[in-house]
Amino acid sequence: MTTIYDVAKKANVSAMTVSRVINNTGRISEKTRQRVRKVMEELHYVPNSMARSLVLQETKLLSLLITDITNPFYTTVARGAEDAAKQYGYRLLLCNSDEDLAKEKDYVEMLLSTRADGVLIAPAGDMSAEHLRRLEKHGVPYVMLDREVPGIQSDTILGNSRDGARQLVEHLIGLGHRRIALINGPRQVSTARGRQMGYVEALKLNGLDIDSGLIVEMGYKQFDATGTVNKWLELPDRPTAIFAANNFLAVGVIQTLRRMGLRVPRDMSVVCFDDLGIASELNPFLTVAAQPAYQFGSMGIQFLIERIRGEAGPEWRKIILPPELIVRSSSAPPGQG
Amino acid sequence: MTTIYDVAKKANVSAMTVSRVINNTGRISEKTRQRVRKVMEELHYVPNSMARSLVLQETKLLSLLITDITNPFYTTVARGAEDAAKQYGYRLLLCNSDEDLAKEKDYVEMLLSTRADGVLIAPAGDMSAEHLRRLEKHGVPYVMLDREVPGIQSDTILGNSRDGARQLVEHLIGLGHRRIALINGPRQVSTARGRQMGYVEALKLNGLDIDSGLIVEMGYKQFDATGTVNKWLELPDRPTAIFAANNFLAVGVIQTLRRMGLRVPRDMSVVCFDDLGIASELNPFLTVAAQPAYQFGSMGIQFLIERIRGEAGPEWRKIILPPELIVRSSSAPPGQG
DNA sequence: CTGTTAGCGCTTTCAT
């Protein structure tokens, strides 16, 4: 590898002069600048960012720590984050926690030793607090994405789970549904709590009972809803609609329903949080509370960089990006069952 | 930040001893090992991987340079790559070229200065050769993903575009279609050429004419197929089926058809290369040649790491992962149009 | 406008 010294020697200048040319810093005569530039090209010189990081104490490395790149929501978040990072001259490390605290912890350790300049994180759950505190203790700025963590203050980009859920459930109620089930994410995750609140709120506001038998908690990535759906279907007074707390859960529910010969929405309406990306373009089927995922990512990175640069101000910023209710054909008035 | 020297001082040993404890190298008495370990914890010491990289001349940083993380194919590739990288103790840099050679070039420059240990790349096109040679010249191993580049030899993970295309088109022919259109990716991309070959081959093998008016070339990310589809529909002898060279193109085509009031497959069959991820789980609609995307990613990273470690052998490896024809309901016998 | 010195945090090499 050719170093700054190789260039310096061949151009008959000091390493410092080369450094100045590279970084456009200090005053350099046009003549030597040209000469140095030429030698750099001849030698195919490429600055070593590790060495640079070591002295500058900044890596220009950001991390996107999400729970599953495979979920269209996070896929789009990633795209937004990537674009923003590139624009600001940062590189992006991709980390998949898989909704798993142990993996998240591994990644946080890794990021610490990487000396990432900042982390954009969708915390796996409330227990992520420990990991976030570790980042804090080591002076690594982070922005929380999509989820809050009790006891943790930081810049945050959030959706409005409660409101979105309320809208979805009121939409169902408006269609005439009275027995609406909720298949929720883990209560360890703030969005799951928010969505349940919105669900409960909507029911109460409309004078409907809360039936705890119609509320089930699962993992956000758990695909198999067979048991739950079965149970509901065997109920004497079975639900006519299901609100799934995220897109994956909704797909699992719909698969189960189909497998049992039920049709959506004729036999059961299904709605959920988060859209399905290309799936919805292909076939606008699912009624959803869609979140502006790209913005989650790009604003997250922007906040992070502002924080890193010290442009952010002392108080934490919390942005709540509202969801958009998109009514499609997976929801309809309750049928004759 | 606490350094190895801080630990050394507090533990009354030299920095070297601490280093040895960290890396489990050399002989250390159990007693000092314990002591050093304890001090490391007390001081919340985390090794600085930049400093380590600088002396070791390896960064444990790999790059995934793909054309769009938003495409379910690459999303799944990314997931496979991520998992494999994590497993081997590497970190993964996410880079989106957007099918754009200029962006790809930017990223390659960035990766060079990052001193990435290796690159897993889906080249944006044949002109990527220049970028790949640049990696080569700088001694950065790379594995090509999904696409070949003429004149470039390296480890490669490929699908079988030709065969998959042939299968799709023969499937259509088998259904009774005689006029089959191809909406292809750019000929600058090897998969587009392969898919066209398979298409032509299938037609010829079945005694059908090749009508160049039924072959159109677009960008793989180009969503708007309106003009093309319109043109085809106005033909006196219009096609009854469309083979889209990738999933995005297929979705664009189907959207256009729907907008014009045509139904798939009743009025027009549509098939394509690459599956749609969650979309196909929700609604198994599109007939596709599905590729094992996760394997593309995980094998790609595995190859890359073997190459980096020098375990790879002198000859280049080229793996061709066969696609699987999945017949669903977007293809049917030609109707009465 | 340009150069010298020192040091970022670590590991290799050679001593002891």
Place this chain on the structure above:
DNA sequence: ATGAAAGCGCTAACAG
């Protein structure tokens, strides 16, 4: 079993 010295490639600080 442990340590001292040197250096990975770069830049800040100071000097001239």
